[in-house]
Amino acid sequence: GENVEQHPSTLSVQEGDSAVIKCTYSDSASNYFPWYKQELGKRPQLIIDIRSNVGEKKDQRIAVTLNKTAKHFSLHITETQPEDSAVYFCAGTPSGSARQLTFGSGTQLTVLP
Amino acid sequence: DAGVTQSPTHLIKTRGQQVTLRCSPKSGHDTVSWYQQALGQGPQFIFQYYEEEERQRGNFPDRFSGHQFPNYSSELNVNALLLGDSALYLCASSIGQGASNSPLHFGNGTRLTVT
Numbered sequence: 538g539e540n541v542e543q544h545p546s547t548l549s550v551q552e553g554d555s556a557v558i559k560c561t562y563s564d565s566a567s568n569y570f571p572w573y574k575q576e577l578g579k580r581p582q583l584i585i586d587i588r589s590n591v592g593e594k595k596d597q598r599i600a601v602t603l604n605k606t607a608k609h610f611s612l613h614i615t616e617t618q619p620e621d622s623a624v625y626f627c628a629g630t631p632s633g634s635a636r637q638l639t640f641g642s643g644t645q646l647t648v649l650p
Numbered sequence: 651d652a653g654v655t656q657s658p659t660h661l662i663k664t665r666g667q668q669v670t671l672r673c674s675p676k677s678g679h680d681t682v683s684w685y686q687q688a689l690g691q692g693p694q695f696i697f698q699y700y701e702e703e704e705r706q707r708g709n710f711p712d713r714f715s716g717h718q719f720p721n722y723s724s725e726l727n728v729n730a731l732l733l734g735d736s737a738l739y740l741c742a743s744s745i746g747q748g749a750s751n752s753p754l755h756f757g758n759g760t761r762l763t764v765t
Contacts, residue, residue: 538709543692571753580654580756581693581740626692636706637683638754640692 539564539631543641550617551649558644560627561609567629570610571638572601576623584625585612617648652677654743654757662763663731671726671760675743682724683754684716687738699724700746728762736764 540563550556560570571586587594587601587610594601598617603610614621624645628638655674663669675682681700685693695708699718713729722743728735738761742754 541692573756580758582756583753586753628692636698637695637708638693639695642692643690 539567539629539639541627541629541639541641543627543644545644546642547645547647549647549649552617552619554617556614556617556621556646556648558612558625558627558646559609560611560629560641561607562629562639563608564629564631565605565608567631569630570601570603571628572612573626573628573640574623575626575643581626614646617646619648619650622646622648654741654755656739656741656757656760658760659758660761660763662765664765665731665733667731668727668729669731669762671739671741671762673724673726673741673743673757675722675724675741676755679743679745679752679755680722681744681746681752682718682722683742683744684724684726685740685742685756686710687740687759689737693740696726731764733764736762738762
């Protein structure tokens with residue numbers, strides 16, 4: 538089945554700096570890669586997603602890049618703010634299954650003021 | 651427009667007992683998926699319900715079962731509770747079965763503690 542590995546597990550950056558979180562996946566059939574943000578005690582919220590026919594997608598300060606050949610994708614947050622502090626999860630779709638997501642283990646991002 | 655709602659928010663059960671968790675999907679959504687999130691881990695897929703049937707199942711034992719009602723709401727049942735079942739149980743709703751066609755919207759979850 539699909540295995541999604543995420544790193545780093547913790548990341549601290551200064552306010553205004555950029556943050557990059559990387560994920561690798563094992564199933565070459567995986568074709569949809571969302572990123573979720575989960576603040577302490579709250580629900581995971583979708584922040585951006587990318588499909589396998591696209592190499593990059595950007596939404597204001599957030600961007601995601603996908604390298605299908607290498608089977609990895611990354612989340613880039615620019616001009617970080619304290620409210621970006623949260624746990625971020627990447628996910629993939631095993632065997633191209635549209636019915637379920639396989640999540641990474643999460644990255645605790647801390648933005649220092 | 652109400653999002654995904656789950657009840658109860660917290661639950662404490664004893665080993666061997668049975669528990670039922672409930673979920674109402676976001677308005678307009680017809681598909682419900684359940685995930686288990688252990689402390690410090692990413693959510694793990696339990697199963698998905700669409701048109702009142704279980705459509706796909708993750709690597710969870712038969713002690714985990716579910717149901718979807720005609721109004722699209724859903725229940726997750728866990729029998730013979732084990733200590734290892736302690737986790738946050740997340741319900742997610744979407745339109746149709748395809749995660750890539752309709753992003754998952756999560757509820758706030760039910761925190762289950764088994765003692």
